[in-house]
Amino acid sequence: MPRHQPPPQLPRSGGTSASAQLPKNWPREITYLTTLHVPPPLSSSLLQVPSNSNSNSNPKPNPVPSLPIIKPNAVVSPNHLVRITPITSPAHPAHGQYGLCATRALAPSSFIILYLGTLHGPATPSSRTQSSVSSLPSCSTPSTTSDPTHATSTSDPTHATSTSDPTHATSNYDPTHATSNYDLSLDRDLGLAIDASRCGNEARFINDYRGIRAAGPNAEFRDCLVQVGPGPGRLEKRIGVFVLSPGKAGGPRAKGIAKGEEIVVSYGKGFWNARREG
Numbered sequence: 570m571p572r573h574q575p576p577p578q579l580p581r582s583g584g585t586s587a588s589a590q591l592p593k594n595w596p597r598e599i600t601y602l603t604t605l606h607v608p609p610p611l612s613s614s615l616l617q618v619p620s621n622s623n624s625n626s627n628p629k630p631n632p633v634p635s636l637p638i639i640k641p642n643a644v645v646s647p648n649h650l651v652r653i654t655p656i657t658s659p660a661h662p663a664h665g666q667y668g669l670c671a672t673r674a675l676a677p678s679s680f681i682i683l684y685l686g687t688l689h690g691p692a693t694p695s696s697r698t699q700s701s702v703s704s705l706p707s708c709s710t711p712s713t714t715s716d717p718t719h720a721t722s723t724s725d726p727t728h729a730t731s732t733s734d735p736t737h738a739t740s741n742y743d744p745t746h747a748t749s750n751y752d753l754s755l756d757r758d759l760g761l762a763i764d765a766s767r768c769g770n771e772a773r774f775i776n777d778y779r780g781i782r783a784a785g786p787n788a789e790f791r792d793c794l795v796q797v798g799p800g801p802g803r804l805e806k807r808i809g810v811f812v813l814s815p816g817k818a819g820g821p822r823a824k825g826i827a828k829g830e831e832i833v834v835s836y837g838k839g840f841w842n843a844r845r846e847g
C-alpha cells in the first residue's frame with residue numbers, strides 16, 4: 570500500500586517550472602513534476618516521433634499517425650480538472666490513501682492529464698543485481714515511500730511494464746521500479762516505462778475501478794503525443810489519461826465523468842494477479 574511518510578530533504582517541485590504551485594493535498598515527500606523526468610543516460614529524443622512533413626527529405630509515413638496530439642495549453646500544472654482527494658470512507662478499498670476526482674464535468678473521450686514520472690529503461694543483467702539505488706538518477710533521494718511488499722507491477726495490460734529486455738544499453742533501471750505500484754509502460758519496443766512512485770503529478774493518484782465503481786472504469790490510459798519546443802514541429806510520445814469514449818449510445822460511458830466523481834481506470838488483471846501471487 571502506498572505510504573506517505575514525513576518528507577526527506579527534497580525539492581518540492583520538478584519539471585520545467587521551478588515556481589509551479591503544488592496541487593492541494595500533494596504529499597510533501599513526493600516531488601511534483603510539471604514535465605516528464607528524463608534522467609541521463611536516457612534522452613527525450615528516444616520519445617520523438619517524426620513530424621508529418623511533406624518534404625522529400627522525410628518520405629517515410631509517420632509510424633503513429635493516429636495518436637491524439639495534446640496541445641501545450643492542455644497541459645497545465647496544477648491541473649484544474651482534477652483534485653487529489655483523501656479517501657475517508659471505510660467502504661472504499663483504498664481507504665486511508667488518495668484518489669483523484671473531477672472538479673467539473675468531463676466530456677466523453679476528452680483528455681484529462683498526462684501521466685508524469687521518471688522515464689526508465691528495462692532491467693539489464695547488471696542493474697538487476699544492483700543493490701544500492703543511491704547512485705541512480707532519480708528525482709528524489711532513495712525512497713521512504715516505496716513499499717517493499719509490492720509485487721511486480723504490470724498495470725494496465727496495454728501499459729504493462731517490461732523489465733526483461735537486456736539489449737538496451739541506455740537503461741537507467743532502478744530495482745525499485747520492479748516493485749512500484751506507479752509504473753506504466755510507455756513503449757514496449759524500447760522497453761521504456763514511467764514510474765511515478767517518487768515523483769509525478771496528479772495522475773499518480775488514479776485508482777483502479779475495482780470495488781469503487783460497479784459500472785467499470787470511467788477513464789483510461791492512452792498513448793498520445795505532446796508538442797515540445799516552439800512551433801508544432803516536434804512531437805514526443807507520452808501516456809495520457811482520457812475519459813472513456815461514449816461506447817454504445819445511452820450506456821453509462823455516454824455521460825463522461827460528473828463533477829466530483831472519482832476518476833478510475835482499469836489497471837488490468839495482471840496488476841492484481843501479480844500482487845496476489847507476490
Ligand SMILES: C[S@@+](CC[C@H](N)C(=O)[O-])C[C@H]1O[C@@H](n2cnc3c(N)ncnc32)[C@H](O)[C@@H]1O
Pocket residue numbers: 570571662663666667668750751773774775776777778779780781
Ligand atoms: C497508482 S496508486 C493509486 C493512488 C493511491 N491510492 C495513492 O494514494 O497513492 C496504486 C495503488 O492504489 C491502491 N489502489 C488503487 N486502486 C485500488 C482498488 N480498486 N482497490 C484497492 N486498492 C487500490 C493500491 O494500493 C495500489 O497499489
